[in-house]
Amino acid sequence: MVGGAILAVLAAGTVWKVRADGEAEAAAASASALAALSGSPFGPVGAPALAASVEVAGIEATRSLTAAIADAKSKMADTRDQLDEGAAMLALWASNHLTWSELERLPETSPALFRKDPGLERGRRLCATGRLLEIRAESELERRMQSDHALPLVAPSASAAGAALYAAPASSEAAGALELAGAPPAASAWKIPAGGKVFFAVLTTAPKQSDDTAASARDAPPPLVLSVIAVASTGALVDGDSARVCGVLTGVNQRETDSGRMLTHRVVGMFDLPDNHPTSSAAK
Secondary structure (H helix, E strand, O other): OHHHHHHHHHHHHHHHHHHHHHHHHHHHHHHHHHHHHHOOOOOOOOOOOOOOOHHHHHHOOOOOHHHHHHHHHOOOOOEEOOOOHHHHHHHHHHHHHOOHHHHHHOOEOOHHHHHHOHHHHOOOEEEEEEEEEEEEEEOEOOHHHOOOOOOOOOOOOOOHHHHHHHEEOOOOOOOOOOEEOOOOOOOOOOEOHHHOOEEEEEEEOOOOOOOOHHHHHHHOOOOOEEEEEEOOOOOOOOOOOEEEEEEEEEEEEEEEEOOEEEEEEEEEEEEOOHHHOHHHHHHO
């Protein structure tokens, strides 16, 4: 029985590797096409999170949003299903310091402007109104830098069957072991300060409609999808709610979904809620 269980785990690891290799090739092909739209290349699939650098500790001392963006901008990057280090740095800073009034003072950008000149538009403000596909709280960012997905509400089993369902390829093929996705991160530098948390959300906008319904459906661009890292209050917002968000555009992320791959624009910001406006705070 023991020998059979070991063979089952090894077989599961082999099947995962074959499937992962095939998905990596498909993702690379898709990323090449999407890179032409985004105007800049995507990072490697499955790359490990970057080691916490001195800039991560240093950005906490920054007191203005423009200075924080300047500190993090060189590490902002377009990615595939991962959180980039620049966006993570800005989120750590924003969790303690970002205000709505500072967001409003940033120059505004758009997806079209970002496609035209990513280097110039990265770090500017992007706002959108749409429907929340998901929203989940996080207290640390390290795992999102490995895979930009919420952990399942029910933790995976540590059994051989569970390992086959939730295992990720080992970081070193020589190790020959399966690693459960969502294992606690070893690093602590990417924890949200002071025991706080941020919210990872996906928001999609409705396509614009014209008087000619048929022409509108035929010619309308795909809806804008935002990968949002939201700080401060999220109120009573839950999956399926309508919301408006404004944030600092850090780049684009090719995201894996149940229905395939989709391109999202990453922002670090706030939901447009009364609690996040200075007048609401002053009135309390």
